[in-house]
Amino acid sequence: MAEKFEPALIQGRRFEVIGIGNAIVDVIAHSDDAFLRENGLNKGTMTLIDAAQAEALYGLMGAGIESSGGSAANTVVGLAALGGRGAFVGKVRNDQLGGIFRHDIAAMGVAFQTPAASEGPPTARCLIFVTPDAQRTMQTFLGVSAELGPGDIDASIIADASVTYLEGYLWDPPAAKAAFQKAARIAHDAGNMVALSLSDPFCVDRHRLDFLELVEGHVDILLANEAEIISLYQVDDFDQALQHVRGHCQVAALTRSEKGAVIISGDEVHVIDAVPVAKIVDTTGAGDLFAAGFLHGLTQGRDLHDSGRLGAICAAEVIGHYGARPEVPLAALVGEKLGLA
Amino acid sequence: MAEKFEPALIQGRRFEVIGIGNAIVDVIAHSDDAFLRENGLNKGTMTLIDAAQAEALYGLMGAGIESSGGSAANTVVGLAALGGRGAFVGKVRNDQLGGIFRHDIAAMGVAFQTPAASEGPPTARCLIFVTPDAQRTMQTFLGVSAELGPGDIDASIIADASVTYLEGYLWDPPAAKAAFQKAARIAHDAGNMVALSLSDPFCVDRHRLDFLELVEGHVDILLANEAEIISLYQVDDFDQALQHVRGHCQVAALTRSEKGAVIISGDEVHVIDAVPVAKIVDTTGAGDLFAAGFLHGLTQGRDLHDSGRLGAICAAEVIGHYGARPEVPLAALVGEKLGLA
16 A cells, blocks of 8 residues: 655645646637537547648637647646646747747746747647537647657756646657656656646557556556546446555545545545536636646645645636636635635 | 618628728737736727837736637628628738638638738737726737738629728728728729728827728718717717717717617617626627627618617627627527517
8 A cells, every 4th residue: 555645745846846748729619519520529538630630620610719728737827826836848839829838838927948849840739629518629739749858858847846747648749758757757866746647538548558557656646537547447437446546656636527526545535526617618627727726735735635625626717618727816716715725 | 961871772792791901819818907007008999019019018918818800800700600791801921820810710701812921020919908897908019911902902802792891900001001992992883882990099099180081081881989989070078979970971880888889870860778798808899799790780781770789789799708709609699689580
């Protein structure tokens, strides 16, 4: 059995969390179910597409709104909106979308020092189709984001972050996997923690053996939703997955949409209710923002219950509007809802 | 006194409205009043800035969302969302923001055939600061949009549009003024109508003599808000402006925010109530969408009262959310609210 979680271990660094992930600009448009069917899109999941597919699909897509995205990037932005100290590593090009990504993450107070590529494919974009049921179906053209490599990992920043947070999506581009492994080593050597989000059930399918090995041996804090953790262990229901994951990393935070979340660490198990939302508009970013609240809680020394509540509050905010990043100052919202300020 | 308005004159063309205007991508972010004061921004108005100013101000701006904008472009998109047939003329570059502008307007079903520039400054952007009172303060870098010229005016399309709709903002870039004049000539020669939006009180200040001459001799349908029409005639209140404008063009639609709108044509005067909005979030696009509803009504042969109501419904939709283009299918909304479908 893994040791009981000790939040005191991971305080006092310059950054609470450094996220490493794909640097993506989201293009969000309304869609209907017929459109998804006609174009063979798998609702609620993320699929990788190439430049030609991205161009063709964008041609069929409705008028969109653009905003900076990327899973780990959304998380560190959410953490910054809570008043936390975040940093980000990811690859953009020196093009207009790259400039938008850099501006937005910096404007939220997140340190982002990875230099832009001056050649190669353009900045990554994710075409997000939001259906009337508020589900988002994502088609990602990784572009230059796939060129993130070990050379982009600055050891001094990783060593100075309580948590190094990695998105599972990083396993898709091969060079990024090496960057991921390098960062995890540096973090552990410095006595810091490594967190992993499983990102997407199909991403888990693509990289199951790697993810199992990571969860077994390299990850301290695991974040996954129900579909992802069931996919990881290839079991039939949530409880079976829950039994598998216990003991395999210091902390696991498993999110279940409207059923809330289950947090486990050693013998501790917390069942956290979802925070009610007046109208769910767009679920994009729900997991990313849960991670923001949860990791901010842990790195601030809160217990697992309160950290889980923080995650639930942040997730509820982001699904009440379009887009994957918070629209309100989360710190104020949390103070109001949790009485924790 | 001008003739009584005869909507029957302007039906049966391939397009109901062709808009000619700046082709702009909006960057919208929250702001507070202190930010406007510190940066010398004039609340509620549009100011032109150069590339260096745009870069500096963007650096100070919060994280944004990007969406296609441009005043006349918003109007023809709104008209298309009502089920109308719209076209647009404006200049983008062959860069990422230009691609976004072209995609979005085409996705709404608007014909947009102006070729992108392959050199010169980038696609125009408008930095929009939305304060908690829902006012928008716009800082526009015109970029390549300022290079729109008479060569971009395709006579056959103008001749085939019931209304050629021009934004006053086009008076700022000098070559566009010539494009504007050419388009107005072609429209009138083909027996079509010319509509003008005064755009902004400061824009009226910059071009008052030109606008007065236009309204006197070249414009059939004038759209203006209260501040703009007061600025045009340099009078003290709305009623004085109203008396001036009567008789100077076939139709004038004067919008007054929560006080509604006044429509005049010859001896007819209609006072139209504003449509109540649960919560005003962002007034960006209010005038543009009023114009969309109003012009769609006229070109569909509706009377001035119903056309004004259509404008008010469309304006109310767009101020209930962020961004200058409709979020819902306006045709359905209008059917529901007006019982006109």
